[in-house]
Amino acid sequence: MDFALSDEHRMLKELVERFVKDELVPLEPIVLAREASGGPAGLPEADLLRLNERAKELGLYGLDAPEDVGGLDLPAVAMVGVQEALGHSVVQYILPPDSPNLRMMMQTVTERQREAYLAPYVAGKTVSAMGISEPGAGSDPAAMKTRAVRDGDDWVLNGRKIWISKAPDADFTIVMAVTDPAKGARGGISAFLVDKGTPGYNVLRKIPMIAGNTTYEVVLEDCRVEGWKLLGKEGQGFAPMQTRLGTRRCEIAAWSVGMAQRALDMLIDYAPQRTTFGKPLSERQAIQFWISEAATKIQAARLMTYHCAWKLDQGMDVRNEISMIKWYASEMAYETVDRVMQAFGAMGMTKEMPLQLMAQKLRNARIYDGATEIHKWVIARNLLGTRA
Numbered sequence: 005m006d007f008a009l010s011d012e013h014r015m016l017k018e019l020v021e022r023f024v025k026d027e028l029v030p031l032e033p034i035v036l037a038r039e040a041s042g043g044p045a046g047l048p049e050a051d052l053l054r055l056n057e058r059a060k061e062l063g064l065y066g067l068d069a070p071e072d073v074g075g076l077d078l079p080a081v082a083m084v085g086v087q088e089a090l091g092h093s094v095v096q097y098i099l100p101p102d103s104p105n106l107r108m109m110m111q112t113v114t115e116r117q118r119e120a121y122l123a124p125y126v127a128g129k130t131v132s133a134m135g136i137s138e139p140g141a142g143s144d145p146a147a148m149k150t151r152a153v154r155d156g157d158d159w160v161l162n163g164r165k166i167w168i169s170k171a172p173d174a175d176f177t178i179v180m181a182v183t184d185p186a187k188g189a190r191g192g193i194s195a196f197l198v199d200k201g202t203p204g205y206n207v208l209r210k211i212p213m214i215a216g217n218t219t220y221e222v223v224l225e226d227c228r229v230e231g232w233k234l235l236g237k238e239g240q241g242f243a244p245m246q247t248r249l250g251t252r253r254c255e256i257a258a259w260s261v262g263m264a265q266r267a268l269d270m271l272i273d274y275a276p277q278r279t280t281f282g283k284p285l286s287e288r289q290a291i292q293f294w295i296s297e298a299a300t301k302i303q304a305a306r307l308m309t310y311h312c313a314w315k316l317d318q319g320m321d322v323r324n325e326i327s328m329i330k331w332y333a334s335e336m337a338y339e340t341v342d343r344v345m346q347a348f349g350a351m352g353m354t355k356e357m358p359l360q361l362m363a364q365k366l367r368n369a370r371i372y373d374g375a376t377e378i379h380k381w382v383i384a385r386n387l388l389g390t391r392a
Contacts, residue, residue, distance in 0.1 A: 006284055009081070009082070011087060012082075012298065013078070013081065013082040013085060014085075016057065016067075016078070016082060016085065017085030017086060017088075017089055019062060019064070020064065020085070020089040020090065020099075021084050021089045021092070022222075023058070023059065023062060023064065023089075024089050024092050024093050026269075027055055027092075028055075028059055028093035028095040028097055029052065029093050029160070030094075031047070031095050031097075031357055032094055032167045033356060033360075034356075035094065035095055035096075035192050036094075036102060036356060036358065036361065038356060039216050039279070039355065039361065040355035040356070041060070044143045044216050044218070045094075045096060045215060045216020045361065046096050046182070046216055046217075047095065047096060047220070049098065055066065055097055056128060057098060058102070059099055060128065060307070063076075064099050065100055065101075065126075065127075065128055065225055066084075066126040066127070067082070067083065067086060067099065067148065068083050068106065068107070069101065069106055069126040070101055070110060070122075070126075070361075071350075072366050073118065073122055073123040073126045073127075073156075074123070074126050074127055075126050076145070077207065078255065079313070079317040079325075080314075080316040080317050081310060081313045081314050081317055082173055083103065083254075083255075083258075083313070084254070084258045084309050084310055084313045085258075086099070086258075087254075087255045087258035087259055087262070088258045088259070088261050088262040088309075089262060089266075090259065090262065090308070091258060091259035091260065091261065091262020091263045091266070092262045092263070092265065092266045093266075093358075094263075094358045094361040094362055094365065096217075100128040101125045101126055101128065101132070102132065102295070103251050103252075103255065104134070104248045104249070104251040104252040104255070105125075105134055105178060106122075106125065106126070106378075107130045107246060107247050107248060107251045108178065108195070108235075108244045108245065108247055108248035108251075109121065109122050109125070109178075109235070109303070110122070111244045111247055112195065112235050112236030112244050113235070114227050114232070115325055117197065117232070117233070117235065120248065121176060121197060123263035124129065127360075130175040130176065131173060131175050132170075132172035132174055132175065132176055132177065132178065132260055133169060133170045133171050133172050133177040133178070134168065134169075134177065134178050134248065135150075135165035135168050135169075135171075135178065135179040135180060135198075135222060136148070136152060136165070136168050136180050136245065136249075137167045138163065138164055138166060139164060139166050139221075140187055141373060142166075142167070143374060143378045145180065145189070145193075145242075146188055146189035146193075146242075148163075148180060148181070148182060148193070149162065149163055149182065150162075150163025150165065150180070150181045150182060151181060151183075151230075152181035152182065152183050152184075152194060152226060154318065155228070156369075157230070157231040158228050158229060158231055159183075159196060159228070159229045159231065159233075159234065160201065160226055160227065160228050160229075161179060161181050161198070161204070161224045161226075161227040161228075161229060162224055162225060162226060162227070163181065163197065163224050164208075164221065164223050164224070165179065165219075165221070165222045165224070166211075166219070166220075166221045166222075167211070167219045168219055168220050168221075168222055169217070169218070170186070170217055171198075171207050171219075171220035171222050172207050172220065174200060175199070175200050176197050176198060176199050176203040177197075177200075177205070177222075178195055178196070178197060178198075178235060178248075179195070179196045179198050180193060180194075180195055180196075180241055180245055181193070181194060181195075181196060182194075183239055184239055188237060189242045190240055190242075191239040191240070192234070192240065193242045193245070194232055194234060194235075194237075194238050194239055194241040195234070195235035195236055195240045195241040195244065196203060196229045196234060196235060196243065197229070197233040197235050198227065198229055198233070198248035199226075202227055202228070202229070204222060204224060204225045204226045204227030204228065205222065205224060205227050206222065206223045206224075206225060207220050207221075207222055208220070208222060208223045209220045209221050212234075213368065214364045214367060214368060215361060215364035215365045215367070215368050216364075217363075217368065224265060228365060235335075236270075243258060250322070250326045250376070251372055252372075252373045253326050253329070253330040253373050253374065254312060254313060254316070254329065254330075255307065255325065256330055256333070256334060256369050256372065256373060257305065257308075257309045257312075257329040257332075258309055258333075259365075259369070260305065260307050260333040260334045260336065260337035260366060260369060261306045261309060261333055262300060262339035263337050263341065263362045263365065263366060264298065264301075264302050264305070264333075264336060265302055265339040266358075266362070267298075267340050267341045267344040267359060267362060268295065268298045268299060268302065268340060269338075270338070270344060270345070270348075270359070271291075271294070271295060271298075271343075271344045271347055271348075272300070273293065274347070274348065275291055275295070275347065282337075291347055294343045294344075294347065298340045298343065298344075299387075300337045301339075301340070302336070302340070303339075304332075304336075305329065305332055305333040305336050306335070306363065307342070308325070308328060308329050308332065309329045309333060311325070312325040312326060312329050313326075323382070323386060324382075324383050324386055324387070327374070327379035327380075327383050328379075328381045328383060330373065330374060330379055331370075331376040331379040331380060334376070335370060335376055337362075337366050337369070338363070338366040338367065338369075338370060341359060341362045341363050341366060342363065345359045346358060347362070371382075
């Protein structure tokens with residue numbers, strides 16, 4: 005493969021880098037101060053709307069969405085550069101629409117759903133959420149218990165979902181449910197579009213997370229969903245769900261590379277300035293080794309992520325590669341940020357600097373969308389041929 009981005013995709017990456025530098029980085033002191041005082045690290049509605057408008061002006065809406073609903077239909081390789089650029093800032097911002105749910109919908113929507121859900125989503129008029137995990141069924145979605153039972157032309161959902169971002173605010177939530185317990189993940193799991201305000205869709209509690217994130221637990225009690233809101237074919241929801249998870253994992257890898265690069269750049273700038281026992285840190289072998297190791301591992305993670313995205317664009321099987329980049333990039337970035345915090349000494353422990361928020365975000369990344377240990381297990385199981 006050619007590892008050089010096309011001129012068009014390189015220019016897009018540079019445009020997003022300028023957006024991050026001009027729009028997101030200036031917000032960091034405000035975000036850090038709010039988080040340090042015990043407030044949320046997320047953006048207030050006014051800032052979010054302003055950023056969305058600016059992104060729309062720059063043509064950064066719907067980058068990987070289909071052209072027939074107003075998107076640019078960019079390949080996965082181009083999106084790696086976009087997500088790495090976004091990873092440079094600790095400001096929590098995702099260019100609309102959120103790619104994982106978008107990709108799942110692109111794979112499954114009917115014409116009616118395309119008009120009612122996909123097109124408004126790409127235009128930034130709606131917000132989505134995703135309900136997969138359940139208490140006791142996090143890393144193993146095949147163990148989910150939430151049931152969907154036919155009732156005439158409709159479906160009735162009962163169960164419990166957890167770790168859902170944006171649950172109270174989303175215009176619709178994609179809810180995964182078991183439609184045939186005997187088949188389970190092999191033909192027995194389906195996806196449903198559940199609108200905000202649907203009777204029986206109840207947000208049970210708010211769950212504060214580290215890095216200023218918030219998730220929610222939701223209870224579905226006789227939640228009636230119209231038949232046409234079955235997303236994809238009955239019993240065939242597991243594969244599109246994996247598309248959704250794979251997209252997020254690729255994003256996490258790219259974000260991790262971006263954060264690690266930001267931290268390394270901070271250390272490279274700082275090391276010549278700080279003197280200990282008569283010498284700058286830049287002349288200490290330990291610091292030199294940390295810099296060289298970080299640069300090498302960042303480059304390895306970056307190339308792995310681009311290669312995985314390239315294989316995705318070719319329609320190739322990337323189950324192993326997705327797991328490899330997700331665990332390796334997040335663990336690499338966590339180690340890099342931790343070492344940079346160590347090199348900064350007491351200053352690295354302050355909440356005035358973005359390093360501590362990077363560390364929290366990366367600690368989340370090592371768990372979200374499959375913990376490191378799960379991905380290592382998946383890789384080994386595939387290579388050893390022991391996949392059930």
